[in-house]
Amino acid sequence: MTLDDADTPSPAPRFHTGKLPNSKTQDGKPRLLLMGQRRSGKSSISNVVFHKLPPSETLYLETTTKIKKESMHSFMDFQVWDLPGQFDYLDSAFDSAEIFSEIGALVWVIDAQDEYLEAITKLNATILKLQSTFPSINVEVFVHKVDGLSDDYRSDTYRDIVQRVQDELSDAGVENAPVSFYQTSIYDHSIFEAFSKVIQKLIPELPTLEALLNALCANCRIEKAYLFDIVSKIYIATDTSPTDIGSYEICSDYIDVIIDITEIYGKIPDPNEEFTNGAEQIGAKEVGNGPAESLITLEKKGNYLYLREVHQYLTLICILGDDSPTDRKGLIDYNVSVFEHALTQVFPR
Numbered sequence: 560m561t562l563d564d565a566d567t568p569s570p571a572p573r574f575h576t577g578k579l580p581n582s583k584t585q586d587g588k589p590r591l592l593l594m595g596q597r598r599s600g601k602s603s604i605s606n607v608v609f610h611k612l613p614p615s616e617t618l619y620l621e622t623t624t625k626i627k628k629e630s631m632h633s634f635m636d637f638q639v640w641d642l643p644g645q646f647d648y649l650d651s652a653f654d655s656a657e658i659f660s661e662i663g664a665l666v667w668v669i670d671a672q673d674e675y676l677e678a679i680t681k682l683n684a685t686i687l688k689l690q691s692t693f694p695s696i697n698v699e700v701f702v703h704k705v706d707g708l709s710d711d712y713r714s715d716t717y718r719d720i721v722q723r724v725q726d727e728l729s730d731a732g733v734e735n736a737p738v739s740f741y742q743t744s745i746y747d748h749s750i751f752e753a754f755s756k757v758i759q760k761l762i763p764e765l766p767t768l769e770a771l772l773n774a775l776c777a778n779c780r781i782e783k784a785y786l787f788d789i790v791s792k793i794y795i796a797t798d799t800s801p802t803d804i805g806s807y808e809i810c811s812d813y814i815d816v817i818i819d820i821t822e823i824y825g826k827i828p829d830p831n832e833e834f835t836n837g838a839e840q841i842g843a844k845e846v847g848n849g850p851a852e853s854l855i856t857l858e859k860k861g862n863y864l865y866l867r868e869v870h871q872y873l874t875l876i877c878i879l880g881d882d883s884p885t886d887r888k889g890l891i892d893y894n895v896s897v898f899e900h901a902l903t904q905v906f907p908r
């Protein structure tokens with residue numbers, strides 16, 4: 560498998576932008592805006608996904624009073640802006656060009672446990688405004704806090720919200736606006752899965768990554784392969800075979816286990832490391848550690864899982880199926896090392 564194998568891109572996802580259409584600087588650093596009514600859960604989402612705050616501790620978060628801007632450094636640098644829910648950003652007092660002109664995606668959070676009609680009205684007003692000024696912005700609607708709803712009520716609420724948004728938009732003459740919907744909760748994996756899909760739309764290299772993962776799966780008889788951002792547990796790409804939330808959950812839990820073990824056993828402080836300019840040393844420098852690698856089998860399902868760190872920020876997780884991979888471990892090792900090499904060309908950092 561070589562990088563050339565990956566040159567046949569899969570069909571572009573419906574709203575895949577690949578680059579920032581509105582960016583003046585074209586620096587490729589997307590900005591994600593978190594918007595929605597007060598107490599809908601914006602700060603909780605940002606803290607749980609990007610700062611590993613345990614979900615139950617979001618109960619103590621104070622209301623956001625000014626725009627909170629954060630930069631995330633990973634395989635791709637991006638910013639997350641948490642906008643307080645109490646302001647009307649369409650008001651002329653706000654410089655809407657400053658807020659919206661450089662964004663990659665607008666994440667609109669609707670509290671599914673609360674009265675949501677006003678939230679929908681505001682969302683539609685924002686979409687209509689953006690349609691006239693920045694029509695290519697992806698709007699990602701999180702129907703949030705679905706954990707508190709019964710299965711039936713959850714699907715009814717979700718359908719009702721989607722229907723109302725689409726009806727109001729088509730009444731206003733806007734068809735096919737780039738709006739996607741997700742059911743989310745910070746108490747399960749759904750918020751990570753939704754963010755994965757939001758971020759994937761902003762990765763120009765996505766078709767190449769998918770083609771590389773497809774080639775890897777085909778060459779090694781792998782059922783499903785995910786490329787995860789280690790810190791946020793967002794998956795930035797997967798092969799194009801159907802994805803189910805169950806396999807994502809297993810892989811995400813697997814990363815947690817590996818990170819815990821690495822934290823206990825993986826770091827050996829380097830005694831020769833010197834402090835530079837009197838700066839504080841944050842974390843010990845790792846010495847003698849190769850990339851993390853692990854192969855496990857799940858007792859209940861009989862599935863084999865393989866994990867390998869393939870980049871400073873990325874890890875590959877493969878679901879190998881239930882036949883023992885020992886006879887093809889050499890094949891997997893070889894193909895994964897080729898994949899790793901290809902990845903350094905995709906993300907040279």
Ligand SMILES: Nc1nc2c(ncn2[C@@H]2O[C@H](COP(=O)(O)OP(=O)(O)OP(=O)(O)O)[C@@H](O)[C@H]2O)c(=O)[nH]1
Nearest residue numbers: 598599600601602603617618622623644704744745
């Ligand atoms: N049940 C449930 N509660 C949630 C979820 N996400 C957030 N919450 C709760 O919702 C409340 C409000 O969350 P915040 O993150 O402060 O809301 P916000 O949208 O940032 O609010 P403002 O800063 O006022 O705009 C907190 O008590 C959270 O614990 C969720 O997925 N499920």
